Amino acid sequence: GKTLRLILGDQLNQQHSWFGKKEGSVVYLMMEIRQETDYVQHHIQKVLAFFQSMRMFAQWLEKEGHQVIYLSIDHKENRQELGENIRFLIKKYNFKHFNYILPDEYRLDTQLRNICKQLEIETKSYDAEHFLSDRLAVKSFFSGKKTFLMESFYRSMREKYNILMDGKRPAEGKWNFDHENRNKFREETKIPPPPVFNRDIGPLLETIKKAGIKTIGEVDPKNFQWPCSREEALELLAHFCDKVLPHFGRYQDAMHSQNPFLFHSRLSFALNSKMLHPLEVIQNAAACQKQAPGKYGIAQVEGFIRQILGWREFMRGIYWAKMPDYALTNFFGHKRALPAFFWDGNTKMNCLHHAIKQSLDHAYAHHIQRLMVTGNFALLAGVDPDEVDQWYLGIYIDAIEWVEITNTRGMSQFADGGIVGTKPYVSSANYIDKMSDYCGSCHYSKTKKTGDKACPFNSLYWAFYERNREKLQNNPRIGFVYNTLSKMKQKDEILEQAERYLEKLDEL
């Protein structure tokens, strides 16, 4: 009998074993559906990148001789819902088998299992053949422990895949070169221009608009620079390894008002849509270091590899260990609404203005902007983690729940009470100024805690700790904060200043 095989929008893995064989009885199904465009308001570039990449993947499948049913968003037979489309097509073409690749989101995993339960034909699920650890690997690695330590998991992955190893020891004697990843960018090195992908995304943009999909953010349809095929993704990877990686680690945490991408790879979309395999990215970077250690210092390469072999796998493992309860966590009981300026960047706080504006323009901000500017502010201000999650899940090109929610709720908002991280990532203006050029031209004064034009981060920081004293004072990594706070002469004034700011967040 005939088999229908579903490929989701983030399963564009050309190397999957499904595609090695051509079978006349197999038909692949891909669909652009309102179910996926509407579960959160996405950035327009994110919808474009997914649809364009799916379309190019379907073309590749056909070129390889596979049969494909492609339901575009405006296809007249598109029911716009996963189960309805599957049931409709099974009936119409009399399929006898239904296959799918295990999805990465809890939401889709549950939905597909329910769909299969109701189907009267044989169903089967397959591994995604993408990640370097199983769904439940992190859960069993840390079984019985309250806190999951990324570093120990990462070391086990280095050993397992023999990456940057010197026999049983880490290359150059150390596992982690984090302390060498903390330079400010002073424009001393030129940022190499990325490859240009020539395409006009205008017609697809029209289709999306006509379908009535509500999106956020901006796009220049003549200049759409996200890789949308494996070939383009490989080109971006080669560019990164050749020209950018030699500087990666050094500027990993730096932020700059004129350079949204700095020395970051921008590979997250290609990885999360599975056009690239994490191991090929890691091995390419490791090979550079091995072949030309003079050009590629170990601190630059290790910093990059840690993100993919460590953090990315670790976050996915946390997700499967802790969902669905993870999505409900709110350790601090935060309830405030996200300030309106998150949607237009219209704030006098220069760091937030830049981090938000570039997110709206490019569907991109790098890790430290997400963590130490927008995330830091939302946490200090006590914003409801549901609202914070919705924002991150919509705005970024790489935002898929398994990696968005663990980073946002966990690492950034500490809503899980300390599963991903051992203490909340919060800071005053001091850290932002150390890592960026934002403070120099800001309306607010980075050194002032109280009074006219005092930087909001400075008072909100202390108010956050005061407010959450009960929950945090026994944390051994935080004790020093409460010592400082108790000795502070200006304490009452600072807390009053924070109160005034919290009352008018939208006006900051």
Ligand code: FAD
């Ligand atoms: P690079 O800096 O070049 O890093 C290389 C790769 O490492 C990335 O492509 C990514 O695949 C991986 N990586 C780096 N950091 C992390 C991390 N913390 N967790 C998992 N993988 C990581 N990343 C997403 O892919 N999707 C998200 O929805 C997402 N949401 C985030 C929300 C918050 C609040 C924070 C603090 C971080 C989030 N991240 C997310 C992690 C990180 O910010 C992005 O992966 C990174 O900025 C993507 O840009 P890049 O490809 O240029 O990364």
Ligand code: SF4
């Ligand atoms: Fe941000 Fe404060 Fe610096 Fe202004 S002074 S850029 S608000 S940290």
